[in-house]
Amino acid sequence: MLDLLQSASDGVLYGATYALIGIGFTLVFGVMHKINMAYGAASVGGAYLGLMVLKLGAGLPVPLVFFGSFLAGGLLGWMVYLACFHFIPLSSPLATLMSTVGMLLLIDEVIVHTTDGMPQNYPALFDDVMLRFGEFTLRGDLLLVFLVSVACMAGLLALLYRTRLGLATRAVSQQAIAAQLCGIRLAQVNVTTFVITGLLGGIAGAMIGAAVGTLSPLLTTPLTVKGLIVTVIGGLGSVPGAIVAGLLVGGFENVIQLYRGVTERDLYVMLLLFAFLVFRPGGLFAPAGGRN
Amino acid sequence: MPALLEVADLVTAYGKIEALKGVTLEVAEGGITCLLGPNGAGKTTLMYSIAGILKPRRGSIRLRGEELGGCAPHEAVSRGIALVPENRLVFPSMSVIDNLEAGAYRRQGGRTGRGEIDADLQRMFGRFPRLKERSAQLAGTLSGGEQQMLAVARALMSRPKLLLMDEPSLGLAPLVVEEIFRIVSELHRDGTTVFLVEQNAHMALKVAQHFYLMEQGRVSFSGDPGSLAEDEVIRRAYLGSAK
Numbered sequence: 029m030l031d032l033l034q035s036a037s038d039g040v041l042y043g044a045t046y047a048l049i050g051i052g053f054t055l056v057f058g059v060m061h062k063i064n065m066a067y068g069a070a071s072v073g074g075a076y077l078g079l080m081v082l083k084l085g086a087g088l089p090v091p092l093v094f095f096g097s098f099l100a101g102g103l104l105g106w107m108v109y110l111a112c113f114h115f116i117p118l119s120s121p122l123a124t125l126m127s128t129v130g131m132l133l134l135i136d137e138v139i140v141h142t143t144d145g146m147p148q149n150y151p152a153l154f155d156d157v158m159l160r161f162g163e164f165t166l167r168g169d170l171l172l173v174f175l176v177s178v179a180c181m182a183g184l185l186a187l188l189y190r191t192r193l194g195l196a197t198r199a200v201s202q203q204a205i206a207a208q209l210c211g212i213r214l215a216q217v218n219v220t221t222f223v224i225t226g227l228l229g230g231i232a233g234a235m236i237g238a239a240v241g242t243l244s245p246l247l248t249t250p251l252t253v254k255g256l257i258v259t260v261i262g263g264l265g266s267v268p269g270a271i272v273a274g275l276l277v278g279g280f281e282n283v284i285q286l287y288r289g290v291t292e293r294d295l296y297v298m299l300l301l302f303a304f305l306v307f308r309p310g311g312l313f314a315p316a317g318g319r320n
Numbered sequence: 321m322p323a324l325l326e327v328a329d330l331v332t333a334y335g336k337i338e339a340l341k342g343v344t345l346e347v348a349e350g351g352i353t354c355l356l357g358p359n360g361a362g363k364t365t366l367m368y369s370i371a372g373i374l375k376p377r378r379g380s381i382r383l384r385g386e387e388l389g390g391c392a393p394h395e396a397v398s399r400g401i402a403l404v405p406e407n408r409l410v411f412p413s414m415s416v417i418d419n420l421e422a423g424a425y426r427r428q429g430g431r432t433g434r435g436e437i438d439a440d441l442q443r444m445f446g447r448f449p450r451l452k453e454r455s456a457q458l459a460g461t462l463s464g465g466e467q468q469m470l471a472v473a474r475a476l477m478s479r480p481k482l483l484l485m486d487e488p489s490l491g492l493a494p495l496v497v498e499e500i501f502r503i504v505s506e507l508h509r510d511g512t513t514v515f516l517v518e519q520n521a522h523m524a525l526k527v528a529q530h531f532y533l534m535e536q537g538r539v540s541f542s543g544d545p546g547s548l549a550e551d552e553v554i555r556r557a558y559l560g561s562a563k
Contacts, residue, residue, distance in 0.1 A: 195425065202412055203409050203411050206474075208373060209371060209373070209403050210423055210478070212422070
């Protein structure tokens, strides 16, 4: 029983990174009704760039690596928008899917070539800290991952619900024509959404690096798949849904790992996705359609 | 009265199909002008072209003599055009008050102070008491009539010179339609210029001073309410056969 609780809580803490990635997919989908397949790779790319900053300036304080990843993620988000969306006809549903899959492969290749395919050690913070409650423990590094992710989500929600930019973003994702009639510029909202999701992705990538202890190009594909699963389970376009689903998937996979081992883990995550697609295809928080 | 809006020889196309085939009409300042026409005549296309959502292929749209044709929707809003779109298109998962805030989007964060926008919000709540009661409710949960009022109030939040309304009575119960038209004539009394698309000619006859009829992308009739009621074809198609 304690093992179960321990795995679930470790998984939920790590799941905060899935939630961040899910938010990134879901926000872009909400605003543009497009899937940005390059998002997971760009997030890992942001983490790599943050790590490079740390290596170039030896002696810099380690937390700076997170800030570097944050900024690099935003920059990559903007570049992904320019390369994969800005010049591509948005009316064609397949065009941006192909361009972002291309970008996913490109980012992967760039990472492999610049690091000779070798995993890079990532500085872990607070990995020597351990909160103990009897037999039950909370790992300091996972706790940091969780708290930073939650702080980012809180920041995002404040942005969405308390600012003019957030108002515009919500308006565009709910009714794009009416948003334009209110004088909101679609292109502007689109590009800022990419930068903001990129910033979140950079943080998520950095957190994953910190929790795993290494960065490797092998992270991108599972992260993309998990992010998409979280997005679907949460409900496409729903930010609260992505948060809940991210924590849920994180906890679920860790519990499965405890009982069935790491080799079977993702199989059950896929089954969970399948169950949702069959029994609740709109996800946990299907956005309200409104009466029309 | 001088014309606030002049549309001349406007052509708007979807690919190869021309939905507007050279539309020319005027909207008098301070008046209510009504555009009638069957489904598929191009009425909504005309509204979207004026509001900048669709790019016209040819022709001109002038507001007080200034060319608007081809400008982006946000520029049209800044120049003083607001459209209450067909089917209302409220933001369903946003509160009533956020919907209204979105209507004032271009006035926010700029020179207009917060106080002015808040004052306008209060004026809207004065005009539409139902919206005040439901200000925290999500717009998607409102009834059709309430959503229509929200859409009108949202458009007014931009302080437009010209209010375009695309079939505000569509799908609403007769009593609610009466209320919508009462609001239209109130707005008119307060000095707002209204360009109204309607299928309900009976109601429109009570408020509008000038009528256009559009068929297959062209204006086929222009006249005052008297000449509209006398026109044999229109009477049969829009007012029923009874005289």
